[in-house]
Amino acid sequence: MRHSTLTAVPARQILRFVLLMGMALARSSAATNYTISLANPQQHLLEVQILLPEGAAQRQLQLPVWNALYQVRDFAQYVNWVRAKDRSGHPLAVRALDTSRWQVADAQGGAVVEYQIFADSPAPFGTQFNSHHAFLNLAEVLMYPVDARNQPMVVRFSQVPGGWQVATPLTSMPEGRFSAENYDRLVDSPIEIGGFQESDFDEGGGHYRVIVDAESGDYDMEKIAAMLHKIVAAATSWMEDRPFDSYMFLYHFPRGPAGGGMEHSYSTAISVNADVLARAPDVLASVTAHEFFHLWNVKRIRPKTLEPVDYSHENYTRALWFSEGCTSTAADFIRLRGGLLEERPFEHELASGIAELEHRPAHLTQSAEESSLDAWLEGEAYYRRPERSISYYNKGELLGITLDLAVREASHGQASLREVFQWMNQNYAKKDRFFPDSDGVREAAEAVSHADLGWFFAKYVSGTEEIPWNDFFRSVGLRLIEGTTTVADAGFTASRNFDGPMAVTAVTTSSEAEGAGLQVGDTVLEINGKTAGQESSQEMARLNPGDTITVKIRARRGGERELKWKVGSRDEISYELRDMDNITREQRTRRAGWLKGEAEVLQATQPR
Numbered sequence: 001m002r003h004s005t006l007t008a009v010p011a012r013q014i015l016r017f018v019l020l021m022g023m024a025l026a027r028s029s030a031a032t033n034y035t036i037s038l039a040n041p042q043q044h045l046l047e048v049q050i051l052l053p054e055g056a057a058q059r060q061l062q063l064p065v066w067n068a069l070y071q072v073r074d075f076a077q078y079v080n081w082v083r084a085k086d087r088s089g090h091p092l093a094v095r096a097l098d099t100s101r102w103q104v105a106d107a108q109g110g111a112v113v114e115y116q117i118f119a120d121s122p123a124p125f126g127t128q129f130n131s132h133h134a135f136l137n138l139a140e141v142l143m144y145p146v147d148a149r150n151q152p153m154v155v156r157f158s159q160v161p162g163g164w165q166v167a168t169p170l171t172s173m174p175e176g177r178f179s180a181e182n183y184d185r186l187v188d189s190p191i192e193i194g195g196f197q198e199s200d201f202d203e204g205g206g207h208y209r210v211i212v213d214a215e216s217g218d219y220d221m222e223k224i225a226a227m228l229h230k231i232v233a234a235a236t237s238w239m240e241d242r243p244f245d246s247y248m249f250l251y252h253f254p255r256g257p258a259g260g261g262m263e264h265s266y267s268t269a270i271s272v273n274a275d276v277l278a279r280a281p282d283v284l285a286s287v288t289a290h291e292f293f294h295l296w297n298v299k300r301i302r303p304k305t306l307e308p309v310d311y312s313h314e315n316y317t318r319a320l321w322f323s324e325g326c327t328s329t330a331a332d333f334i335r336l337r338g339g340l341l342e343e344r345p346f347e348h349e350l351a352s353g354i355a356e357l358e359h360r361p362a363h364l365t366q367s368a369e370e371s372s373l374d375a376w377l378e379g380e381a382y383y384r385r386p387e388r389s390i391s392y393y394n395k396g397e398l399l400g401i402t403l404d405l406a407v408r409e410a411s412h413g414q415a416s417l418r419e420v421f422q423w424m425n426q427n428y429a430k431k432d433r434f435f436p437d438s439d440g441v442r443e444a445a446e447a448v449s450h451a452d453l454g455w456f457f458a459k460y461v462s463g464t465e466e467i468p469w470n471d472f473f474r475s476v477g478l479r480l481i482e483g484t485t486t487v488a489d490a491g492f493t494a495s496r497n498f499d500g501p502m503a504v505t506a507v508t509t510s511s512e513a514e515g516a517g518l519q520v521g522d523t524v525l526e527i528n529g530k531t532a533g534q535e536s537s538q539e540m541a542r543l544n545p546g547d548t549i550t551v552k553i554r555a556r557r558g559g560e561r562e563l564k565w566k567v568g569s570r571d572e573i574s575y576e577l578r579d580m581d582n583i584t585r586e587q588r589t590r591r592a593g594w595l596k597g598e599a600e601v602l603q604a605t606q607p608r
């Protein structure tokens with residue numbers, strides 16, 4: 001959002017001003033108008049009506065094939081039928097051009113396009129309409145006129161069930177309508193309609209709304225607001241920027257499987273399982289800090305390869321290691337600054353992240369850039385195997401940590417990742433420019449450190465060289481200790497696609513798991529009585545060799561079964577970050593700056 005300052009207007013310009021106003025009005029009447037009917041929650045059916053203004057005779061309408069995840073999900077599979085008529089009600093011919101694009105004929109006088117779409121996929125990545133609520137990612141519901149994607153859009157809802165309210169970061173207009181300057185902005189705005197709870201607060205001049213859709217006993221609004229205060233204060237002070245007047249946090253805490261957050265320019269939608277929220281409330285702060293920082297990194301500090309968004313195909317980008325991974329690094333610093341993360345747990349998290357990367361054989365074959373490019377394969381269980389891929393979240397976060405330490409070293413403590421982000425904010429986001437992926441990050445890091453950092457990007461970003469961790473951590477007086485630990489081995493690995501079901505990706509040959517009948521491709525429903533999801537890795541970490549594990553599965557062939565077997569053991573390399581012996585004053589000073597995500601304070605120069 002931008003502020004415009006009012007200045008005195010010379011008389012000569014007033015006529016021109018009036019004419020411009022007239023044009024603006026004409027343009028707003030040429031907006032594409034959507035009406036979404038909520039008449040049928042039981043069957044999860046939304047009916048959409050699009051009023052197309054006058055224009056060309058042949059009009060094309062596109063429904064995006066992807067949104068909210070870097071995965072093609074072909075939302076058109078849910079469109080039951082499409083029809084069109086002119087303003088006087090005469091039917092117009094509709095012709096499907098491919099699975100997601102339709103052409104309407106004789107629409108020069110405007111047209112009314114109607115279709116029905118099924119929606120029953122949960123927040124934050126899906127669109128869900130049921131008798132409890134509607135949560136909408138509009139790109140999964142609304143077709144856009146191909147020739148008017150950059151024109152104003154207006155949306156309203158009809159037949160809204162009694163007692164339901166609408167929450168959205170979209171601009172509110174009279175008569176329950178909401179407007180956006182174009183389609184991209186429209187679909188960057190999630191919508192919750194239902195009986196949610198709402199709270200709000202102000203911090204540093206910004207207004208924040210908090211929307212929660214959950215059982216009232218499952219969360220504490222005051223605790224959430226207190227956490228949000230800390231996050232937004234820490235993040236805006238870290239960036240020395242607040243590029244919005246108002247921002248919305250939209251939470252779902254379902255009792256069933258959940259997990260994930262989706263970033264938007266003026267809001268975020270986040271789902272955390274109610275049990276996880278109760279047992280591990282830090283999860284909420286961690287996801288929230290990540291999604292909030294996205295309002296800069298990826299929404300405004302945006303890679304060139306994601307613009308303009310291609311809604312009809314995959315958008316290939318090598319930048320997700322930075323746009324996602326380094327967002328997690330920034331979220332670490334925000335939590336540290338906000339008092340939501342302490343030093344030792346932070347170092348413990350880093351060591352776990354290093355273990356996650358080092359334990360995946362693919363860290364020697366797939367680079368951080370390739371992992372970004374291959375994001376579109378993440379829906380495939382085989383692709384998620386440790387031999388096949390690494391995670392751009394995992395390696396990207398560690399690259400953020402090591403790049404930060406490299407910039408500090410090269411600049412003698414005078415710059416850090418914070419200055420890299422601030423530089424990119426000033427030189428790209430504030431100038432409405434998009435950065436050229438990794439080259440743009442390198443440009444910023446070199447500008448703030450006044451050093452050549454090409455080696456870092458060649459070896460660890462586009463390359464797959466082992467990261468010499470201790471070369472980086474030495475400057476803050478830490479060293480990575482490798483040890484061998486005997487760990488519990490349940491005999492299988494499983495993974496999930498964001499909030500999707502957990503799939504068995506490998507079963508160890510001649511293990512007890514294999515003997516019990518577990519097979520690759522089985523869906524894991526429960527582990528030791530707990531729903532498989534966000535917390536399963538912690539559940540697995542609690543196992544000891546010799547324990548009995550109970551896994552409820554839906555077999556690849558056949559129904560649900562409960563399998564039990566004895567957990568085995570194996571030796572594994574473990575990692576731990578520890579203080580070096582005899583830490584120097586320089587290392588101590590560097591560590592203090594590092595833990596605040598700040599450059600070191602310049603010592604006052606001695607008079608000569």
Ligand SMILES: [Zn+2]
Pocket residue numbers: 263290291294323324327
């Ligand atoms: Zn993210």
